[in-house]
Amino acid sequence: MNTTQRADRAGETTREQQVLARIAKVRARRPKVREERITLAHGAGGKATHTLIEAVFVEAFRNPVLEQLEDGASLDTEAGRLAFTTDSFVVSPLFFPGGNIGDLAVNGTVNDLAMCGARPLHLSASFILEEGFPVVDLQRVVASMAAAAQAAGVQIVTGDTKVVERGKADGCYVTTAGVGLLDRPLRLSASAARPGDVVLVSGPIGDHGITVMLARGELDISADIRSDTAALNGLTARLLDAAGAGVRLLRDATRGGVATICNEAAVASQVAVVLDEKSVPVRPVVTGAAELLGIDPLYVACEGRLVAVVAPEHADAALAALRAHPLGEGATVIGAVRDDPPGLVLLRTSFGGTRVVDLLVGDPLPRIC
Amino acid sequence: MNTTQRADRAGETTREQQVLARIAKVRARRPKVREERITLAHGAGGKATHTLIEAVFVEAFRNPVLEQLEDGASLDTEAGRLAFTTDSFVVSPLFFPGGNIGDLAVNGTVNDLAMCGARPLHLSASFILEEGFPVVDLQRVVASMAAAAQAAGVQIVTGDTKVVERGKADGCYVTTAGVGLLDRPLRLSASAARPGDVVLVSGPIGDHGITVMLARGELDISADIRSDTAALNGLTARLLDAAGAGVRLLRDATRGGVATICNEAAVASQVAVVLDEKSVPVRPVVTGAAELLGIDPLYVACEGRLVAVVAPEHADAALAALRAHPLGEGATVIGAVRDDPPGLVLLRTSFGGTRVVDLLVGDPLPRIC
Numbered sequence: 001m002n003t004t005q006r007a008d009r010a011g012e013t014t015r016e017q018q019v020l021a022r023i024a025k026v027r028a029r030r031p032k033v034r035e036e037r038i039t040l041a042h043g044a045g046g047k048a049t050h051t052l053i054e055a056v057f058v059e060a061f062r063n064p065v066l067e068q069l070e071d072g073a074s075l076d077t078e079a080g081r082l083a084f085t086t087d088s089f090v091v092s093p094l095f096f097p098g099g100n101i102g103d104l105a106v107n108g109t110v111n112d113l114a115m116c117g118a119r120p121l122h123l124s125a126s127f128i129l130e131e132g133f134p135v136v137d138l139q140r141v142v143a144s145m146a147a148a149a150q151a152a153g154v155q156i157v158t159g160d161t162k163v164v165e166r167g168k169a170d171g172c173y174v175t176t177a178g179v180g181l182l183d184r185p186l187r188l189s190a191s192a193a194r195p196g197d198v199v200l201v202s203g204p205i206g207d208h209g210i211t212v213m214l215a216r217g218e219l220d221i222s223a224d225i226r227s228d229t230a231a232l233n234g235l236t237a238r239l240l241d242a243a244g245a246g247v248r249l250l251r252d253a254t255r256g257g258v259a260t261i262c263n264e265a266a267v268a269s270q271v272a273v274v275l276d277e278k279s280v281p282v283r284p285v286v287t288g289a290a291e292l293l294g295i296d297p298l299y300v301a302c303e304g305r306l307v308a309v310v311a312p313e314h315a316d317a318a319l320a321a322l323r324a325h326p327l328g329e330g331a332t333v334i335g336a337v338r339d340d341p342p343g344l345v346l347l348r349t350s351f352g353g354t355r356v357v358d359l360l361v362g363d364p365l366p367r368i369c
Numbered sequence: 370m371n372t373t374q375r376a377d378r379a380g381e382t383t384r385e386q387q388v389l390a391r392i393a394k395v396r397a398r399r400p401k402v403r404e405e406r407i408t409l410a411h412g413a414g415g416k417a418t419h420t421l422i423e424a425v426f427v428e429a430f431r432n433p434v435l436e437q438l439e440d441g442a443s444l445d446t447e448a449g450r451l452a453f454t455t456d457s458f459v460v461s462p463l464f465f466p467g468g469n470i471g472d473l474a475v476n477g478t479v480n481d482l483a484m485c486g487a488r489p490l491h492l493s494a495s496f497i498l499e500e501g502f503p504v505v506d507l508q509r510v511v512a513s514m515a516a517a518a519q520a521a522g523v524q525i526v527t528g529d530t531k532v533v534e535r536g537k538a539d540g541c542y543v544t545t546a547g548v549g550l551l552d553r554p555l556r557l558s559a560s561a562a563r564p565g566d567v568v569l570v571s572g573p574i575g576d577h578g579i580t581v582m583l584a585r586g587e588l589d590i591s592a593d594i595r596s597d598t599a600a601l602n603g604l605t606a607r608l609l610d611a612a613g614a615g616v617r618l619l620r621d622a623t624r625g626g627v628a629t630i631c632n633e634a635a636v637a638s639q640v641a642v643v644l645d646e647k648s649v650p651v652r653p654v655v656t657g658a659a660e661l662l663g664i665d666p667l668y669v670a671c672e673g674r675l676v677a678v679v680a681p682e683h684a685d686a687a688l689a690a691l692r693a694h695p696l697g698e699g700a701t702v703i704g705a706v707r708d709d710p711p712g713l714v715l716l717r718t719s720f721g722g723t724r725v726v727d728l729l730v731g732d733p734l735p736r737i738c
Binding site: 157175 | 499736
């Protein structure tokens with residue numbers, strides 16, 4: 001072991017100690033939900049969601065796998081290393097340009113598995129249907145799920161259906177869960193980002209969220225835009241083949257968007273994530289609609305875009321691998337990881353200034369997925 | 370191979386061919402949902418549910434695992450044999466004597482895995498919350514889930530939370546999924562029943578369903594009864610240790626009750642299931658309330674009772690194993706499998722007559738789980 005390696009190792013240890021100390025601190029803090037009743041913000045993926053998860057779910061279910069708060073659970077079982085994940089979908093409207101609740105649910109669960117570095121294998125699908133929901137609509141949703149599963153190379157192997165009375169749901173809610181095989185020697189984690197790492201995104205952001213908002217007809221504009229919903233397991237396989245050893249973290253930018261992923265990484269890794277506004281790919285129509293809605297595209301959900309944090313020496317290979325795949329053609333570097341200030345996301349604006357990009361407090365885009 | 374063995378083997382082959390022919394026939398039949406809109410009956414576990422599953426879900430997702438229509442999927446993966454299952458819970462009211470939606474969800478998913486012969490390992494939990502739902506109620510639900518998981522020896526390792534606007538849900542819906550290890554050389558299946566087999570139930574039936582109906586206050590009576598919700602993986606482990614080689618089928622008697630399980634076995638195995646009414650254990654309060662509701666206790670849901678179909682030479686060992694466990698103290702033989710008439714369930718009534726016990730057409734007990 002030479003001096004540099006020893007220093008690296010020492011640096012690793014210090015960092016690990018810092019992360020452990022942070023976990024200890026978070027555990028000691030015992031976050032509290034201040035509200036007496038659930039609000040839409042608790043489902044928005046921002047601050048209220050994080051507090052609810054930590055104060056209610058992690059507090060009660062407490063175990064080392066759940067406490068990692070990744071997109072899915074990585075499990076060491078007697079049957080090998082598996083990834084396991086679930087998501088409920090309550091998107092409104094159910095049908096929108098580019099997709100519907102069905103392919104959204106399949107792609108979302110496939111993506112959560114892919115972001116763990118897993119090869120998605122099997123999905124479950126559970127439906128909560130409102131009495132009176134048209135059977136033809138259910139058939140459209142289910143047909144989209146079948147097509148999405150086939151495109152992603154997974155099988156829907158088990159499921160359930162419940163029906164509730166009129167006025168006790170909104171047509172159709174879908175919950176998917178998925179199992180995948182962790183057959184690569186990776187430990188992707190929000191706490192794995194290191195100063196010097198590069199932050200990449202696989203394409204233009206915010207298409208899904210803006211499409212759904214426009215489909216609600218609340219913003220009296222029509223635009224040529226469609227959801228980016230897609231299964232990213234082919235893209236992650238390509239990326240991990242090319243730059244696996246250097247990939248620290250993969251996340252699909254759903255609820256809360258790119259800003260939320262960067263915040264989670266900054267806090268969990270105790271690093272700063274510095275984004276460069278002019279490098280963040282956003283379609284003009286998304287920028288325009290987001291302006292009308294008064295929100296930053298960095299917070300708008302995508303359903304077919306990933307953020308990767310990659311070691312600097314693997315960044316070129318990672319970018320090339322993403323761009324070589326149809327779903328990553330628009331991949332680009334959007335920022336870098338720095339030492340300071342730990343736990344924060346900074347944005348270098350187009351005007352040359354710098355501002356903090358925090359977690360969202362409210363929910364500007366309810367029921368986006 | 371002696372003559373008897375040869376004859377057995379030939380009998381096996383003929384039966385297998387019959388089952389395959391039946392599957393081919395079912396596939397060819399292409400069932401249709403006649404209703405234009407979803408009704409509560411589609412969620413009741415009876416005829417409408419079966420048609421919906423076959424016509425919509427199996428039709429679209431078509432794969433050999435799903436087509437077996439067991440409580441969970443048995444998967445041969447590179448990581449070994451796994452069981453995978455999911456259920457949504459929409460029970461109303463959320464809290465009832467003996468449990469709430471939280472432990473019901475955990476026990477339900479643990480039981481679906483146990484009924485596959487699996488050792489349940491990991492659960493996911495996904496919540497759809499209605500805006501305005503009291504946080505203390507959520508905490509009660511979650512605390513029950515944690516306690517139920519601990520009692521069953523499983524961990525809740527991943528989850529999701531969505532919030533919908535007031536009037537778009539009914540407080541709280543929970544969807545659990547679960548993964549278990551199939552580490553026994555079993556192939557339990559609804560199509561495995563053979564003439565001569567014995568049908569056992571692990572205790573008095575209908576407690577859960579009647580408890581929930583009474584908790585709604587619609588039947589102006591109060592009774593000393595509580596839900597039987599419980600994790601049955603300890604009980605199935607004991608049963609399979611004692612009589613594993615002879616166990617053909619395990620099912621927990623949830624929606625649709627014991628009658629539905631027997632119908633599924635009769636149809637899938639092309640056998641008759643003959644039940645003996647006076648042997649079926651039902652508490653007097655359940656009999657009384659079911660009479661007031663105008664339903665047969667055989668259709669009322671339990672959430673902590675199993676039905677086992679066992680080869681005759683293993684029946685004594687199976688019964689003794691069930692009775693030796695606190696959750697199987699009331700186990701008893703309730704019927705037998707016969708050759709004829711294939712696909713039907715018959716009940717020998719207390720009055721000495723015999724009647725057909727068919728699948729339910731409507732839903733007398735909506736939102737029971």
